[in-house]
Amino acid sequence: MLLNIKNLHVAIDGKEILKGLNLSVNKGEVHAIMGPNGTGKSTLAAAITGREGYEITQGEIMYDGELINDMDPDERANKGIFLSFQYPVEIPGVSMTNFMRTAINAQREFKGEQPISAGEFLKKMEEKKKLVDIHSKLTNRSVNEGFSGGEKKKNEIFQMAMLEPKLAILDETDSGLDIDALKVVAKGVNELRSDDNAFIVITHYQRLLEYIVPDFVHVIYDGKIVKSGGKGLAVELEERGYDWITEKIEA
Amino acid sequence: MQKTETARMPLELSLISVFDQHQKELFDASHPKVSLSRAEAIDFLKEKGLPTRKNEKWKNSPFPKQYEKDYMIDVPSVSYDKNVNEIFRCEVHGFEAHTYSLLNGWYYSSEDKQLQTLENGVIVGSMKKAQVQYPDVFEKYYGKTANHQQDGFAAANTALFRDGIFIYVPEGVVVENTMQLIKMINREEPLMVNSRNLIILGKNSKLTFMHCDDSVNHFSSFINTLTEVFISENAFFDLYKLQNINDNTSLLNNTFFRQEANSKLRVNVLSLNGGKIRNELHVDLMGEFAEADLNGVYLMDKQQHIDNQVFVNHAVPNCYSNELFKGVLDEEASGIFNGYIYVARDAQKTNAFQRNNNILMTPKAVIDTMPFLEIYADDVKCSHGATIGRLDNEAMFYLMQRGISKADSRLLLMYAFLAEVTAKVSIDALRNNYEDMIKRRLRGELSICERCVLHCSMPDNPVEFEIDMSKI
Numbered sequence: 001m002l003l004n005i006k007n008l009h010v011a012i013d014g015k016e017i018l019k020g021l022n023l024s025v026n027k028g029e030v031h032a033i034m035g036p037n038g039t040g041k042s043t044l045a046a047a048i049t050g051r052e053g054y055e056i057t058q059g060e061i062m063y064d065g066e067l068i069n070d071m072d073p074d075e076r077a078n079k080g081i082f083l084s085f086q087y088p089v090e091i092p093g094v095s096m097t098n099f100m101r102t103a104i105n106a107q108r109e110f111k112g113e114q115p116i117s118a119g120e121f122l123k124k125m126e127e128k129k130k131l132v133d134i135h136s137k138l139t140n141r142s143v144n145e146g147f148s149g150g151e152k153k154k155n156e157i158f159q160m161a162m163l164e165p166k167l168a169i170l171d172e173t174d175s176g177l178d179i180d181a182l183k184v185v186a187k188g189v190n191e192l193r194s195d196d197n198a199f200i201v202i203t204h205y206q207r208l209l210e211y212i213v214p215d216f217v218h219v220i221y222d223g224k225i226v227k228s229g230g231k232g233l234a235v236e237l238e239e240r241g242y243d244w245i246t247e248k249i250e251a
Numbered sequence: 252m253q254k255t256e257t258a259r260m261p262l263e264l265s266l267i268s269v270f271d272q273h274q275k276e277l278f279d280a281s282h283p284k285v286s287l288s289r290a291e292a293i294d295f296l297k298e299k300g301l302p303t304r305k306n307e308k309w310k311n312s313p314f315p316k317q318y319e320k321d322y323m324i325d326v327p328s329v330s331y332d333k334n335v336n337e338i339f340r341c342e343v344h345g346f347e348a349h350t351y352s353l354l355n356g357w358y359y360s361s362e363d364k365q366l367q368t369l370e371n372g373v374i375v376g377s378m379k380k381a382q383v384q385y386p387d388v389f390e391k392y393y394g395k396t397a398n399h400q401q402d403g404f405a406a407a408n409t410a411l412f413r414d415g416i417f418i419y420v421p422e423g424v425v426v427e428n429t430m431q432l433i434k435m436i437n438r439e440e441p442l443m444v445n446s447r448n449l450i451i452l453g454k455n456s457k458l459t460f461m462h463c464d465d466s467v468n469h470f471s472s473f474i475n476t477l478t479e480v481f482i483s484e485n486a487f488f489d490l491y492k493l494q495n496i497n498d499n500t501s502l503l504n505n506t507f508f509r510q511e512a513n514s515k516l517r518v519n520v521l522s523l524n525g526g527k528i529r530n531e532l533h534v535d536l537m538g539e540f541a542e543a544d545l546n547g548v549y550l551m552d553k554q555q556h557i558d559n560q561v562f563v564n565h566a567v568p569n570c571y572s573n574e575l576f577k578g579v580l581d582e583e584a585s586g587i588f589n590g591y592i593y594v595a596r597d598a599q600k601t602n603a604f605q606r607n608n609n610i611l612m613t614p615k616a617v618i619d620t621m622p623f624l625e626i627y628a629d630d631v632k633c634s635h636g637a638t639i640g641r642l643d644n645e646a647m648f649y650l651m652q653r654g655i656s657k658a659d660s661r662l663l664l665m666y667a668f669l670a671e672v673t674a675k676v677s678i679d680a681l682r683n684n685y686e687d688m689i690k691r692r693l694r695g696e697l698s699i700c701e702r703c704v705l706h707c708s709m710p711d712n713p714v715e716f717e718i719d720m721s722k723i
Contacts, residue, residue, distance in 0.1 A: 091646050093667025
């Protein structure tokens with residue numbers, strides 16, 4: 001099992017957001033996490049990636065056989081956990097190339113490998129750019145600075161392709177994307193899918209799941225997974241909304 | 252009314268007594284105009300003393316604390332030793348510079364090169380010699396832009412200076428190689444050095460000048476430099492100031508610029524290390540369509556202090572000025588930024604901008620930043636902005652989520668924060684060097700480097716200039 005979350009409770013500033021969440025993800029699987037706003041979807045992503053300010057008060061996150069509750073975000077990343085951000089951060093003054101090369105070399109150093117050569121790096125950049133239809137040179141562009149909404153999301157998938165994670169979490173990657181960009185992003189993700197990695201796709205809408213077809217769909221409500229099913233569940237949610245599930249819980 | 256002797260601080264007393272002891276020599280060696288201002292300046296110093304914190308422009312300055320120290324003032328020049336100069340020869344890969352030096356305030360060269368006329372007609376050499384050799388130039392320019400009665404330091408400099416660098420670029424001469432001044436202090440006693448420079452750019456000329464302040468040891472010193480710069484019509488002066496001095500040294504750098512019509516001034520001040528540094532840039536825009544682009548980067552830690560005082564005087568219409576100063580203050584460092592913009596009543600169509608951004612790395616680091624805009628014209632574009640912040644947590648997490656360590660993420664963000672300023676260095680080799688120095692400084696390597704910031708060609712201390720961005 002790649003990821004095994006048991007009875008996870010997470011609080012922000014003392015306020016409990018996740019209230020006993022369980023989730024297991026195996027290699028080769030795609031899990032969709034759906035649910036209304038403010039129920040804990042992004043908190044789950046933050047807890048798995050180790051974001052500061054998200055306090056695990058109970059439960060455990062096992063990743064690749066290891067308890068990662070207290071691990072630093074960079075170490076988790078170097079062990080293969082990747083987050084495609086809902087709001088990618090603009091970092092003026094840091095060029096995309098330097099950023100990616102620093103990240104790849106950090107990962108290599110972690111694994112005890114030699115730094116990537118300039119030639120190898122550029123070749124890899126070119127190859128992965130094609131995957132998500134990025135045509136600009138990137139070399140002279142600062143990280144996400146002046147990127148359109150679509151470009152930012154494509155850039156996240158590009159970074160994912162460069163870093164080749166074992167577990168990728170896509171946090172609302174579809175938000176703010178037009179249908180063409182959505183297709184490009186989905187195509188990129190599908191090409192990266194393999195028996196050795198897994199994806200957690202967090203989304204509001206079923207739309208993205210038409211292109212990235214999940215093996216499992218989970219609904220989060222009030223900090224817990226309240227319903228799980230196959231890809232058919234997403235279609236059902238699209239048609240019926242969330243009320244039929246949440247009402248059952250409240251009742 | 253003069254201060255009573257008992258009210259004087261030790262530094263004031265020493266300055267006055269050194270002047271009284273040596274005044275004959277000082278007057279004998281000076282151009283009449285230089286002598287006249289020496290006399291006025293010493294009277295001013297005797298009357299007003301050195302600036303105290305009661306003075307608005309020195310309000311938060313730690314400089315007055317230095318007045319209790321006993322500095323040695325006015326040491327004799329030492330004879331030229333080629334090897335000493337060789338140590339400070341800077342080798343920046345791909346960057347050609349002609350190097351000139353001052354040692355303990357004296358122009359430092361072999362006897363035959365104390366004042367030389369280069370092939371392109373540029374005159375460069377010692378202030379001491381130049382005022383004898385070129386009396387007409389001194390008559391016309393000396394003391395014209397600096398106000399020696401501005402405060403006690405300007406007065407002390409004017410009264411007591413012995414030497415400095417003199418540069419005259421004739422009309423129409425575009426100086427291809429950068430001229431570099433390396434100022435060295437090499438004495439074991441605490442020393443105060445008053446050096447004075449005069450730089451004149453004729454019409455349609457161009458000069459790139461690098462002004463380096465370095466310490467060669469850990470001993471305490473006080474450097475009080477005053478530089479006058481005249482930029483004639485359509486001339487371009489590109490100035491780089493590099494400051495890497497030890498933690499026991501106080502550096503006061505007072506530079507006065509006077510710009511004629513269509514002239515251009517660009518300043519990049521890089522303050523990497525130093526106990527106390529105060530940079531004053533005074534710019535008088537006296538001819539229409541003159542431009543001044545003033546930039547600075549400062550990186551301070553421990554209990555270091557940096558003070559940038561920028562005064563821009565828009566005396567005539569249609570001029571442009573821009574100030575961009577950015578700094579990172581770590582540990583218990585403190586800083587001041589005061590930006591004064593004055594727009595005269597008839598200086599319509601003035602464009603004057605000012606920005607100061609700071610990152611404080613710890614709760615104990617402090618910055619006082621203050622804009623002063625005095626505008627008497629009604630058709631102008633002026634803006635100012637100051638920010639004080641911390642590293643962006645969102646960006647930190649973003650970088651760390653990609654596997655970059657916390658320490659490296661901090662470095663990347665600090666470096667990125669400063670990149671806006673370093674991007675303005677137009678000479679590629681120099682910009683790479685600037686960036687390299689900033690990276691080293693941010694990594695904590697430069698503060699232990701006691702040599703010239705440009706890494707001297709010490710055979711036992713080879714310096715690699717190739718930058719590996721992956722390591723920052």
